[in-house]
Amino acid sequence: AQKITQTQPGMFVQEKEAVTLDCTYDTSDQSYGLFWYKQPSSGEMIFLIYQGSYDEQNATEGRYSLNFQKARKSANLVISASQLGDSAMYFCAMREGRPGNTPLVFGKGTRLSVIA
Amino acid sequence: ETGVTQTPRHLVMGMTNKKSLKCEQHLGHNAMYWYKQSAKKPLELMFVYNFKEQTENNSVPSRFSPECPNSSHLFLHLHTLQPEDSALYLCASSQVKGASTRANVLTFGAGSRLTVL
Numbered sequence: 142a143q144k145i146t147q148t149q150p151g152m153f154v155q156e157k158e159a160v161t162l163d164c165t166y167d168t169s170d171q172s173y174g175l176f177w178y179k180q181p182s183s184g185e186m187i188f189l190i191y192q193g194s195y196d197e198q199n200a201t202e203g204r205y206s207l208n209f210q211k212a213r214k215s216a217n218l219v220i221s222a223s224q225l226g227d228s229a230m231y232f233c234a235m236r237e238g239r240p241g242n243t244p245l246v247f248g249k250g251t252r253l254s255v256i257a
Numbered sequence: 258e259t260g261v262t263q264t265p266r267h268l269v270m271g272m273t274n275k276k277s278l279k280c281e282q283h284l285g286h287n288a289m290y291w292y293k294q295s296a297k298k299p300l301e302l303m304f305v306y307n308f309k310e311q312t313e314n315n316s317v318p319s320r321f322s323p324e325c326p327n328s329s330h331l332f333l334h335l336h337t338l339q340p341e342d343s344a345l346y347l348c349a350s351s352q353v354k355g356a357s358t359r360a361n362v363l364t365f366g367a368g369s370r371l372t373v374l
Binding site: 145174176178183184185186187188191232236243244245246247248249250 | 259290297298299300302305313345347349361362363364365366367368370
């Protein structure tokens with residue numbers, strides 16, 4: 142079974158609008174971490190935002206926020222005020238167990254295209 | 258610049274060649290990783306090194322041979338590869354130990370795009 146599921150292969154959004162990228166995860170661990178990465182066409186994976194399983198508040202980093210719904214096992218990324226430079230692949234990832242124990246497992250990604 | 262440098266950025270090799278990918282991190286991290294990214298597939302973890310010791314080998318064929326001489330350098334030696342090994346190979350590093358909730362935030366290099374003819 143897939144640990145990380147991203148159901149949207151591609152998304153389009155108008156510049157300056159908000160967009161939500163979906164991510165659901167599967168784990169039986171109580172302690173885990175959820176990550177979002179951005180990969181522009183240059184290939185480099187850029188860390189965006191992190192949410193710990195015990196964090197009570199949704200994580201925010203500038204225009205990025207993570208809509209964490211623990212009971213539904215979802216960790217959607219919300220990008221507000223989209224910019225043309227946001228066009229890229231976006232990957233959701235999970236670390237199972239306590240910090241430092243295990244590497245990240247990634248989803249297949251969502252390609253976001255921002256339209257002027 | 259993320260602090261993780263990969264060379265070469267592009268590599269074309271024949272199936273009988275021997276080549277190596279290099280990764281260097283300047284972040285003081287103690288763990289390094291190789292991931293493989295093929296088209297339309299999730300990133301696949303290949304190898305993990307913690308404090309220079311290999312802690313994970315994710316059923317990778319022996320034609321891929323990692324080497325970690327110190328915590329700042331990681332190599333992936335390639336020999337007798339197959340065309341299906343063509344992919345983007347991403348190196349990453351992280352600070353494994355510590356109570357920080359940011360532990361295991363991977364910092365990636367830009368990748369080495371490999372084409373096997």
